[in-house]
Amino acid sequence: MTTFSDPPKASFRPSMLLSDTRYRSITFQVIALALLVTAIWYLGSNLAANLRAAGLNISFQFLGNPAGYDINQTLIPYTSQSSNLQAAWVGIINTLLVSFLACVTATIFGVIAGVLRLSNNWLVRKLMAGYVEIFRNIPVLIWILIIYTIMTAAMPAPSAFRGDDPASTMMLGSFAFTNRGVYIPGPVWGPGSMIVMATFVASVIGVFAYRRYATKLLYDTGRLLPMLWPSVAILLLPTIIMFFIMGMPIGLDYPALKGFNFRGGIQIGAPLIALWFALSIYTGAFIAENVRAGIQAVSRGQSEAAAALGLRPGRVMNLVVLPQALRVIIPPLISNYLNITKNSSLAILVGYADITATLGGITLNQTGRAIECVVLLMLFYLVISLGISMVMNVYNNATKLKER
Amino acid sequence: MSDTHAESIAFVRESSLPPAAPPDKVGGPLKWVKDNLFPTWANAILTLVALYFLYLLLAGSLPWLLNGVWSASSLSECREILDGASGACFSVLSERWHQLLFGFKYPSDQYWRPTLALVLLFLAAAPVLFIDLPRKMLLFTGLYPFLAFWLIWGGPIWGPIFALLGVVAGYIVYSRLVQKSFAMALAGGIVAAVIVWYVGGFIGEALRPASPLLEAIPSRDLGGFMLNMMLGITCVSLSLPIGIALALGRQSHLPIVKGICVVFIEFVRGVPLITLLFVANVMLAYFFPPGSGVDLFIRVVIMITMFSSAYIAEVIRGGLAALPKGQYEAADSLGLDYAQAMRLIILPQAMKISIPGIVNIAVGLFKDTTLVSVISLFDIIGMIRGPILASTDWNGVYWELFMFASLLFFIVCYGISQYSQWLERRLATDHR
Amino acid sequence: MKKTVIFGALTVAGLAAGAAGxxxxxxxxxxxxxxxxxxxxxxxxxxxxxxxxxxxxxxxxxxxxxxxxxxxxxxxxxxxxxxxxxxxxxxxxxxxxxxxxxxxxxxxxxxxxxxxxxxxxxDGQGFMVPKALGVSSAKDLDGATVCIQTGTTTELNLADFFRKNNISYEPVPVETNAEGQQQYLAGACDTYTTDASGLAATRATFETPGDHVLLPEIISKEPxxxxxxxxxxxxxxxxxxxxxxxxxxxxxxxxxxxxxxxxxxxxxxxxxxxxxxxxxxxxxxxxxxxxxxxxxxxxxxxxxxxxxxxxxxxxxxxxxxxxxxxxxxxxxxxxxxx
Structure with a gap:
């Protein structure tokens, strides 16, 4: 027998939409949805009206038409007769190329500067602090312009290499630093070079297998195998031997001054170098701060405890401090990588043919399809960003402190 | 008693000796140098390398800096004066400083207006930045946006006045109703403000004076570093409230509201600012009603505000998530409703945690305002790359101009980050 | 009118939406x-x-x-x-x-x-080269680095011209004329191409206009x-x-x-x-x-x-x-x- 009776079931009154928590959330959501729909409808109808007034329509057919323009640095086949879509692919690959290169070098700069900021050498510490503050507090756009100007104004033009007594000479006879880019010897693939490359790939797999085996042996039996020298040997020896067995199929193609420019070898264009270097040195300053914060976040007790267990300083760093510091360092590191990718869109300043310059630049200008191009452009960056954040989330979940 | 011993002990030291200076090996500057610069072989090499690097840097830049020419009227004249010696041509700065700071179209007899607005900005920002100042000064902070708008753009004073009246009316309605229900108060406030603005628009049109007190200046004429400052300040201050709303929306339990916020935030954070500026430049005009003619400056402000509010929202969300769950539960147990709990308990604490993050975003955003030069707005970089470097007189002067721009940005950004570190220490109320 | 747009964008805009004059x-x-x-x-x-x-x-x-x-x-x-x-x-x-x-x-x-x-x-599209380069015809420009302003018809003409004559080149896209001028003067490109009138205008701003020549070929019609x-x-x-x-x-x-x-x-x-x-x-x-x-x-x-x-x-x-x-x-x- 219940002494309490349920509160009398109040019949629904309109005022309950606001005052009753059960209904209020629904009210708010309906309002939010209505506002959203109104906003979209409003913008959409404006767009439709404007397009109608201008006699335009949205169409992606231009992607299939020949682009008509040339691109200076392409990793995939492209001529001016290729389609706009192909030009966009060239741009995408160039974006990924410069982002990848900049991520690698920015990490190197950042780690060096971050570790040196904690050095006990006063001068080095202050220099690194100076580097971090100067680069963090000046816009990346200015850095790109400055470095590009250095590249074009301070480096010698190819014509300086000409003549009997040239003003500039090639470094080691095979590297040319000009204001149009850096020319380095490139490989020439002869017959049989595929076998050499296959050997190399197999060696890389072999190194991983060896390291895995060594770790397993260490955990199982406590025996410590040497790591560094065997790895290097496995990596290089078979390839070198195979290289000679096959009769040196891979040669080098040296750049040489022919006509207006250096020909042969690999050309790394000045825009790519400027963008690459500017992005990495700018983002390196941010990464340096992350690295410093990460190392400082590991409490001193950890390294002291490790030392008390008798670990050598190198092992303390490798086995105790770094794994814990990485947990702090990696999430901001990845968002810095994301920033590099997004900032690479500033390529347009130096004439590097990334996606913003091809699809969002020349194609947009030549076809006048502003809306379509910008939408596709945003879609591309969105896919990249969401992909990277997904990786980040997976990593975060994997390394989350498992509290038991 | 003491007398008896007086004879037996010949000398008693009554005060301790002053400590002697340690020998040079373990103290003093020499020791400092040894400890800090040459503790080990590797370190010594590092020091030498650093010293050599510093030498190169100074040897390269000092003669150039000190030998600068300040009074030439063109680059060729500058080179004549230098006569082959290494030296900077700072004359471009002394001749074009007004273009670098204000753009090339802002009327030169009106430069006092943005300058005054900048000075007043410090006055207005002071009570926000330094919590020890009297709270009465916040009144001026509230007035400042309208004053600054009028100072910079000029035109009839009725615009800013009615805008201000609208805000005041909205606030009055809000404060009347807020005791009853926050949502109703907010809605009432907005409605009141919009009514005043709408009516004010007509009255202002009717009262339009023949010649306004301050000459009206179209926003197309704004430029130089002033444009960067204006974009930075406007967009950060506009994006704060939007960012808070987005962060709360993303944390909320209402799926639709949460969905909208998540999509917005992730979308904006996923694309580079430059594509958003392209949108402002080439697309946004299509989304406004035909003939409304919203000018480029406002379109850019809209996009940058969207951009920074998404980032600020994420920072604040971090602050909200960092609060212990007990705070939320405590607020609930006191019987506070959602709006009260947020306003009185959660947000003040979350905002405090978020300050360093917000300042970082603000600094980043301020630096990113240089991107507007890509879409043919003449900010300081736009001025350098456009009219100044294109002119016959100064074609080829890069370092001086870029250095000047870098210096301006460095001063502002470094100043802000130093302030934020100070504030962090000041607000650190947790006891460690 | 502008103020009204700023302050009451939505309200005013809503009224104006009908009139797509x-x-x-x-x-x-x-x-x-x-x-x-x-x-x-x-x-x-x-x-x-x-x-x-x-x-x-x-x-x-x-x-x-x-x-x-x-x-x-x-x-x-x-x-x-x-x-x-x-x-x-x-x-x-x-x-x-x-x-x-x-x-x-x-x-x-x-x-x-x-x-x-x-x-x-x-107008028509032309080429400007430094005199020192010793080029007298655009057809000699095989392998040259060419500065072009992006987003103009010159970009397309250039691609057509070089393809037609079966010679290669390397484009350096620039955003503005000022930039093109800088790149060209710094030697980052061998030749600068744009409308002949623009080339003349650009050359006029050089310190020593006499050191640069316009090549005789006009490769396009530019009305x-x-x-x-x-x-x-x-x-x-x-x-x-x-x-x-x-x-x-x-x-x-x-x-x-x-x-x-x-x-x-x-x-x-x-x-x-x-x-x-x-x-x-x-x-x-x-x-x-x-x-x-x-x-x-x-x-x-x-x-x-x-x-x-x-x-x-x-x-x-x-x-x-x-x-x-x-x-x-x-x-x-x-x-x-x-």
Missing amino acids: AATLDDVKARGKLNCGVTTGLAGFAAPNANGEWEGFDVAVCRAVAAAVLGDKNAVEFVPTTGKTRFTALASGEIDFLARNTTWTFSRDTDLKFDFIGVNYY LGPLVRHGDNEWGDITRWVLNALIAAEELGITSANIEEMTGNTNNPEIARLLGTEGTLGEMIGLDNEWAKRAIMAEGNYGEIFAKNIGEETPIGLARGLNAQWTDGGLLYAPPVR
Whole structure:
């Protein structure tokens, strides 16, 4: 027998939409949805009206038409007769190329500067602090312009290499630093070079297998195998031997001054170098701060405890401090990588043919399809960003402190 | 008693000796140098390398800096004066400083207006930045946006006045109703403000004076570093409230509201600012009603505000998530409703945690305002790359101009980050 | 009006949404200003001077239109546009009139829905090289690095030219003329290509213009003309005939100096019709009868505008060439004013 009776079931009154928590959330959501729909409808109808007034329509057919323009640095086949879509692919690959290169070098700069900021050498510490503050507090756009100007104004033009007594000479006879880019010897693939490359790939797999085996042996039996020298040997020896067995199929193609420019070898264009270097040195300053914060976040007790267990300083760093510091360092590191990718869109300043310059630049200008191009452009960056954040989330979940 | 011993002990030291200076090996500057610069072989090499690097840097830049020419009227004249010696041509700065700071179209007899607005900005920002100042000064902070708008753009004073009246009316309605229900108060406030603005628009049109007190200046004429400052300040201050709303929306339990916020935030954070500026430049005009003619400056402000509010929202969300769950539960147990709990308990604490993050975003955003030069707005970089470097007189002067721009940005950004570190220490109320 | 837009964007905009008027003329008159799109700066064609006032060949056309429509040659708001923004600016109504060295092409006229109202400068794409390079023909440029402004027809012409002649090149895209100039002078490219008029204008700003030569090949036809939105034929007519009036005025010998004198006492009926003393031509395009007189008085007739901004007396130093009157062997040929 219940002494309490349920509160009398109040019949629904309109005022309950606001005052009753059960209904209020629904009210708010309906309002939010209505506002959203109104906003979209409003913008959409404006767009439709404007397009109608201008006699335009949205169409992606231009992607299939020949682009008509040339691109200076392409990793995939492209001529001016290729389609706009192909030009966009060239741009995408160039974006990924410069982002990848900049991520690698920015990490190197950042780690060096971050570790040196904690050095006990006063001068080095202050220099690194100076580097971090100067680069963090000046816009990346200015850095790109400055470095590009250095590249074009301070480096010698190819014509300086000409003549009997040239003003500039090639470094080691095979590297040319000009204001149009850096020319380095490139490989020439002869017959049989595929076998050499296959050997190399197999060696890389072999190194991983060896390291895995060594770790397993260490955990199982406590025996410590040497790591560094065997790895290097496995990596290089078979390839070198195979290289000679096959009769040196891979040669080098040296750049040489022919006509207006250096020909042969690999050309790394000045825009790519400027963008690459500017992005990495700018983002390196941010990464340096992350690295410093990460190392400082590991409490001193950890390294002291490790030392008390008798670990050598190198092992303390490798086995105790770094794994814990990485947990702090990696999430901001990845968002810095994301920033590099997004900032690479500033390529347009130096004439590097990334996606913003091809699809969002020349194609947009030549076809006048502003809306379509910008939408596709945003879609591309969105896919990249969401992909990277997904990786980040997976990593975060994997390394989350498992509290038991 | 003491007398008896007086004879037996010949000398008693009554005060301790002053400590002697340690020998040079373990103290003093020499020791400092040894400890800090040459503790080990590797370190010594590092020091030498650093010293050599510093030498190169100074040897390269000092003669150039000190030998600068300040009074030439063109680059060729500058080179004549230098006569082959290494030296900077700072004359471009002394001749074009007004273009670098204000753009090339802002009327030169009106430069006092943005300058005054900048000075007043410090006055207005002071009570926000330094919590020890009297709270009465916040009144001026509230007035400042309208004053600054009028100072910079000029035109009839009725615009800013009615805008201000609208805000005041909205606030009055809000404060009347807020005791009853926050949502109703907010809605009432907005409605009141919009009514005043709408009516004010007509009255202002009717009262339009023949010649306004301050000459009206179209926003197309704004430029130089002033444009960067204006974009930075406007967009950060506009994006704060939007960012808070987005962060709360993303944390909320209402799926639709949460969905909208998540999509917005992730979308904006996923694309580079430059594509958003392209949108402002080439697309946004299509989304406004035909003939409304919203000018480029406002379109850019809209996009940058969207951009920074998404980032600020994420920072604040971090602050909200960092609060212990007990705070939320405590607020609930006191019987506070959602709006009260947020306003009185959660947000003040979350905002405090978020300050360093917000300042970082603000600094980043301020630096990113240089991107507007890509879409043919003449900010300081736009001025350098456009009219100044294109002119016959100064074609080829890069370092001086870029250095000047870098210096301006460095001063502002470094100043802000130093302030934020100070504030962090000041607000650190947790006891460690 | 702008304030209202700022403060009550939504409310006001909602009211205005219905009125998608196509009448540019009414808009311009209501605004009291002509919004005219120009380049961000190309000496001689459109560039702000030291006082921030726009001047140049294209600017003069804008001023003539403003004078004809609004009666005040200074009632122009110059909107600097880049190669990228110019078409959107016009299509979205941000500007009423685009005078920005824009080449009249089929797809721009049709697919992009614009109307070119005529040609104010017949141009062609050329190459500039340093004398020291020792190149005398564009066909010798095999393997050269070429600076081009992106987003222009020159980019496409260049690709076509090199493909046609089966030689290779390496493009260095630049955003603005100023940048192209820097790159070229720094030696980052062997040659700079753009419209021949632009090359001449650029070379004029060099420290030693004599060290650079323009190659003889003109690889394209570049009829540069002002344009308006497609669909508003009244506005198109007005602007078209302002341009024609300027050209006709030169042919008829009307200058800004003698125009007053000619207005009263001329026995040439064509001049009388143009200057509004005879007939009602102004009414036919929705203006008063003195429209052409004002347009010519603004900056002078076509010849005067040419001479003042880009002619041989100026640093740009362009000869009339194709841009002479048809009576002098050029291509300028204004339809009869009647």
